Amino acid sequence: MSTAPLRRVVVVGNGIAGLTAADTLREAGFDGELTIVGDERHPAYSRPALSKALLLDGDDLTSHELPPAGHGAAELLGVRATGLDLDHRLVSLDDGTALPYDRLVLATGSRARRLSALPGELTLRGLDDALALRRRVAAGPSVVVVGGGPLGMEIASGCLASGCEVTLVSQGTPLRQQLGPYLAGVFARAARDRGLTVVESAGAQLADGGGVPRVVLAEGGVLEAEVVLTAAGDIPNTEWLAGSGLTARGAIEVDARGLVRPDVAAVGDLAAFPTPRGRRRVPLWSSAIEQAKVAARALVRGDASPPLRFQPYFWTEQFGLSLKAVGTLPVDGEPEYVDGEPGGGPALMRWPHADGTADVVALDYRVPIPRLRRMTQAAA
Amino acid sequence: MKIVLNRPRCEGHGLCEEAAPQLMHLDDEGELVLDREEFDAADAALAHAAVRVCPVAALRIA
Numbered sequence: 159m160s161t162a163p164l165r166r167v168v169v170v171g172n173g174i175a176g177l178t179a180a181d182t183l184r185e186a187g188f189d190g191e192l193t194i195v196g197d198e199r200h201p202a203y204s205r206p207a208l209s210k211a212l213l214l215d216g217d218d219l220t221s222h223e224l225p226p227a228g229h230g231a232a233e234l235l236g237v238r239a240t241g242l243d244l245d246h247r248l249v250s251l252d253d254g255t256a257l258p259y260d261r262l263v264l265a266t267g268s269r270a271r272r273l274s275a276l277p278g279e280l281t282l283r284g285l286d287d288a289l290a291l292r293r294r295v296a297a298g299p300s301v302v303v304v305g306g307g308p309l310g311m312e313i314a315s316g317c318l319a320s321g322c323e324v325t326l327v328s329q330g331t332p333l334r335q336q337l338g339p340y341l342a343g344v345f346a347r348a349a350r351d352r353g354l355t356v357v358e359s360a361g362a363q364l365a366d367g368g369g370v371p372r373v374v375l376a377e378g379g380v381l382e383a384e385v386v387l388t389a390a391g392d393i394p395n396t397e398w399l400a401g402s403g404l405t406a407r408g409a410i411e412v413d414a415r416g417l418v419r420p421d422v423a424a425v426g427d428l429a430a431f432p433t434p435r436g437r438r439r440v441p442l443w444s445s446a447i448e449q450a451k452v453a454a455r456a457l458v459r460g461d462a463s464p465p466l467r468f469q470p471y472f473w474t475e476q477f478g479l480s481l482k483a484v485g486t487l488p489v490d491g492e493p494e495y496v497d498g499e500p501g502g503g504p505a506l507m508r509w510p511h512a513d514g515t516a517d518v519v520a521l522d523y524r525v526p527i528p529r530l531r532r533m534t535q536a537a538a
Numbered sequence: 539m540k541i542v543l544n545r546p547r548c549e550g551h552g553l554c555e556e557a558a559p560q561l562m563h564l565d566d567e568g569e570l571v572l573d574r575e576e577f578d579a580a581d582a583a584l585a586h587a588a589v590r591v592c593p594v595a596a597l598r599i600a
Contacts, residue, residue, distance in 0.1 A: 181587075181590060185586075185587075204593050204594065204595060206593045207593065207594060207595075220595075221547070221594060221595070222595075223595055224590070224595050225595065225597070225598045225599065228586060443593050444591070447590075447591055471551075473551065480549070482551070523568075524550040524564075524567060524569070525550070525552075525564075525568055526550065526555050526563070526564035526568060527553060527555070527556055528552060528555055528556055528559070529564075531556075
C-alpha cells in the first residue's frame with residue numbers, strides 16, 4: 159500500500175490521546191498542516207481528575223485543566239466526525255464539511271455504557287457530566303451508584319464526602335474483578351468505615367421512575383434515590399467508522415505501532431493493541447499517552463520507529479485511600495510486604511510471579527513510578 | 539523557558555520523571571524535585587512531555 163507525501167494530518171479526538179498524538183507529531187518533525195477535531199467544546203482536559211479531585215475540591219474547579227496545547231494545530235471543537243472515506247482520504251464532519259488528510263489519527267475514545275435510555279440516568283464520562291454531578295450532589299441527596307468498578311467507587315466516595323447517603327450496587331465485591339480479592343477487601347473496609355452501603359446483585363436494570371430511574375435488582379428488590387448514576391464500563395466511539403471496515407469486535411485493532419494501515423493510526427480508549435494477554439483495549443491515562451506517542455512517530459517515520467512496550471500504570475483515590483499499581487491487575491492471593499504491613503495502612507506490596515517479575519502496588523505510599531517499575535523486574 | 543511546579547497539586551505519580559529524568563526526579567519521600575527549572579531549546583520537547591503527562595496538571599511552562 160502506497161502512502162501519500164506527508165503534508166496534512168488530521169487527528170479525530172481531542173482527549174489526552176489525540177492531544178499527545180498531535181504534540182508527538184510535531185516533536186517527530188512534522189511541520190505541515192495539522193487539524194484536531196473534538197466533539198466537546200472544551201479544550202482537552204484530564205479525565206482521571208473528573209471522578210477524583212474535581213468531585214471533592216471545594217470551589218477550585220481547575221483540577222482537570224491541562225496546560226495549553228503547543229502543537230499549533232487548527233482546532234475544530236464542538237464538531238463531530240461522521241464518516242471516513244479511506245480511498246479518497248477524507249473525514250466528513252457534522253457541519254457538512256470534509257477534511258482531506260495524508261495521515262489520520264483515530265482518537266475518538268469511548269463513552270459511558272448506559273443501562274437505559276432514561277434521561278434521569280446519570281453517567282460520568284466527560285467534563286459536562288462531572289460538573290452536572292457536582293451540582294446535583296451539592297445539596298446532599300440520596301444517591302445510588304450502579305457499578306462496583308474503580309469509577310463507580312470513586313464517584314460513591316466523592317458523593318459520600320459531599321454529605322450524600324450513598325448505596326453502591328455491585329456484581330460481587332466492589333473492585334474484586336479489577337483489583338483482585340485482597341485489595342478489594344482493603345477498599346471494602348475503608349468504604350464501609352466511611353458509611354457506604356454496598357448491595358451485591360447479579361444484575362441491575364433501570365426502570366422509569368418518573369424523573370429519577372428506579373434500580374431493579376435481579377434478585378427482585380428495588381432501590382430508589384434522588385440521584386441514580388451508572389458506572390458500568392465504556393463503549394468505544396467507533397460508529398462513525400462503521401462503513402470503513404476498520405472496526406472489529408467494537409474496537410479498532412492496531413499493530414504494535416498503533417497503526418491500522420500505513421496512513422491510519424488509532425490510539426486511546428478505542429484502540430485494541432497487542433499485549434502479552436492478547437490484543438485488547440487498555441482504557442487508562444498512561445496507556446493513551448504511550449499509544450499516542452508510538453503511533454504518531456510511526457506515522458511520521460514508518461517502520462523505523464519503535465513499537466509499543468507498555469506496562470500498565472493504574473491509580474485510584476477513594477475513601478481516603480490512594481492506590482498506585484504497576485503491572486497487570488487483578489492480582490491473586492496475598493502480597494509480599496516490601497514496606498508496611500497488612501491492615502490497610504501505608505504499604506508497598508508485591509505479587510511475585512514464577513519468573514521473578516511481579517505486580518507492584520503502593521497503598522497510601524508516595525513512591526515514584528520509575529521505582530515501582532524497577533520493583534516489577536526483580537526480587538526486592 | 540522554565541518549569542513551574544504547583545506543589546500542593548502534585549500527587550507523586552512520577553510520570554514526569556519517567557518522561558524527563560534529566561530535568562526532575564522524585565526524592566525518597568516521593569516529593570518532586572526540579573533538578574533543572576530552566577531549560578533551553580534542546581530540552582524543550584522533554585520539558586513539554588513531562589508537563590503534558592501529569593494527570594493533575596501540577597506542572598506548567600512559564
